[in-house]
Amino acid sequence: LHVKAGMTTSAxxxxxxxxxxxxLVLTPTGTSVPVVAALRVVRGKGDDQETAFIPATRPVGTRATVADNSAKGTTLSLTAPTRGATVRVTASAGSEGGEAVSKTFTLKAGTTQNVAxxxxxxxxxTYALTVEHVSGGPVYGARTLAATEDGVPGFTVQTLPDDRGMVAVPEADEDLSVLQK
Known part of the structure; x- marks a missing residue:
């Protein structure tokens, strides 16, 4: 696929x-230049056709979280494009009750798989899913929600880049003298 500067190309x-x-992994064949990419996914046929748009994304990184999952219709897709990797997936307690559960998955290099x-x-x-990178190469993820409402099937796809929820906390010492001023 050849993309000219300042132009949009589709395939x-x-x-x-x-x-x-x-x-879908985009790899430059010549000089590496910045490219903006997105994917349109179409499911169904005729009047039952639905479309989702997926932007290019970063790896899961340390951890990624996606909320509003339900017992039915939630699919988690994980990809290890270059090297095998291990991730831990945690389902939070439900919004109205339940207990959190974690499961570890090992991904083979160069594969994408839907995991349970x-x-x-x-x-x-509803509940949140958190994907944590445990070891190995980079992992990319996406969550698909599918539901049927009034007989019409629908779906949406959300990528899982690092949620940047882990922050460095500065070291502090206790100093009671500040209360005496």
């Missing part, structure tokens, strides 16, 4: 994944 990939989990994300024990309501 129809057809049924390349044939319903299986997949990832854990569901909180005794789930009531």
């Amino acid at each position: 129809d990939l057809g049924d390349v994944t044939r319903g299986e989990a997949g990832s 994300a854990p569901t909180p024990t005794g789930l009531k309501g």
Whole structure:
């Protein structure tokens, strides 16, 4: 695919994944230059057709979180494009009850797979999924929510870049003299 500077180019990939989990990795063939990319996913046929748009994303990094998952219709896709990796996926307690559950997954290099994300024990309501990088190469992730409302199927896809929820906390010492001033 040749993309000219300042131009937009599209490519129809057809049924390349044939319903299986997949990832698209863009690799420059010549000089490396910045490129903005996105993917349009189409499901269904005719009047039951639905579209989702997925922007290019960064790796999971330390950890990534996605909220508003439900017991049915949540799919977690994980990719290890260059080296094998291990991740821990934690389902938070439900918004209306339940207990958090964690599960560890090992991904082979160069693969994308839909994993059976854990569901909180005794789930009531919705819950959050947190993906934590444990070891190995970079991991990319996405969460798909699918639901049918009034007989019309719909879906959305959300990528899982690092949520930047881990911050450095400065070292502090106790100093009671500040209370005496």
